[in-house]
Amino acid sequence: MRLQFHRAVVNMEIWSANSDDYSFVISFESPSGPGFRGRLGYVASWRPLDQSRGAIKILGSPFQTFAEAEDASNTMLNYLNDESNSVRLES
Template sequence: MAMQFTRVVNPVEDMEIWNASDDGFSFVISYESRSGPGFHGRTGFVASWRPIHQNKCAIRVGGSPFRTLTEAEEACKAMLDHLTR
């Protein structure tokens, strides 16, 4: 089954976060902008990953931030492919 991202429901209404996990890895995509509500940073979709069963910090997926959610999802899938080879 392919990795499927789901939007995270959270109490902070203006934060946009999606997560997915597969093959022992967890991926998160968040939307950031320089101003306005939510996360602040370079405008775009920032993707990160970490091993599920290890207490380690998340690592940013190269190329972040991405222009679209689809680009960020594809980058995560490529990273998973690289990690599981």
């Protein structure tokens, strides 16, 4: 199942999506200008829904386009689900 991102903050470029177990966020950063400061591009991150811990940046961030960040998020979700299924099978 692909993540369905929606705009999370009206006046900033921040999108979010949830799966059953994980939360994903894509934000736009720039060295100057409004919003988050950082290297120019779209930063994708994730965290487990059931834990109160910080987000983990997805390898490759920042991405040049939103579509690249979205694809990386979906790839990470597939990896996390595969790992989760492997752990359940080994138990």
